[in-house]
Amino acid sequence: MSFLRLTTVRDLDGEPIATVNAQFVTSTDLPHTWLIIATADDESDDGYDDPTAHLGSYGPFADPDGARAWAEAHLAPYATRYTAVPLTAPYTYADVEKALGKPVRTSKELRPARADTIASYFKPYALTRLRYGTRTDTPRHGFTARETEHPELGPVVELTALGPDRYQRDRDHSVMQTVLNLDHPRYEVTDHHTQLLVRRLADAELHARADQAAARVAPHLAGLTTN
Structure with missing residues (x-):
């Protein structure tokens, strides 16, 4: 099979x-x-x-x-x-x-999403990870990824598209969301308009x-x- x-x-x-x-x-x-x-x-x-x-x-x-x-x-x-x-x-x-x-058999350990892992998924799409704290309208084109705790979702990775052009930022935001939704069903993506919050699903949820x-x-x- x-x-x-x-x-x-x-x-x-x-x-x-x-x-x-x-x-x-x-x-x-x-x-x-x-x-x-x-x-x-x-x-x-x-x-x-x-x-x-x-x-x-x-x-x-x-x-x-x-x-x-x-x-x-x-x-x-x-x-x-x-x-x-x-x-x-x-x-x-x-x-x-x-x-x-x-x-x-399923994993009993609930593991959170990791920023480094999520960021690696976007390398084939010419999306560069920038240091967290970089201003939104930076002349550089890319995104930030950081691990944080959401009051309702729990541990998540927060993704923010950056760059001088708002249209490009919106496009990159959409690309990241699409890549995760189509290619990585292990993760749940919540769209907060300017940020994407990425949560790693437990085995039971994924099943x-x-x-x-x-x-x-x-x-x-x-x-x-x-x-």
Whole structure:
């Protein structure tokens, strides 16, 4: 078994109808639809192709032949490599615990978000961390990150976009929020207009949210095909 992230569910016209952050288990032994995973022909540092360079996922398709036919028509002409994988309905943690006959092991330690960790997520987006206390309209372009205690949320990392241009600050604020929401479901982001407050979710909270996302998307996966 392996795990895939499906972030967008589309209707028969290809229009997005739901966005989720959930894990999906692939298996040839359970009922499923099919998904196309496209990979880039990128070369790694050692000169060899990197087959794990991920471009995107397409589907779900009703059967593997239909999935491959679509990929041959839409991806093969651009020399894009792809593979068709079976996709089951998403499991919840309750399903996993039932199959195992015991609770899923979770961390008992509630760990707070760390400023250094959060700041590292923004390096690929040309966002530079600046010293806390730098004035908002500094001529430098970047953001501050500091660990603090919120009266309602508890320990959080406070993010503030800085720079001479308000439009750019608003854009960077939005980029940071989007990166965390889409790529790091371990964290909860609260938007306070000029700051983002980032809280690290406990294991129990993370599992509950994954179960909720799985329950929302399961009916769509059961009834959709892509032509």
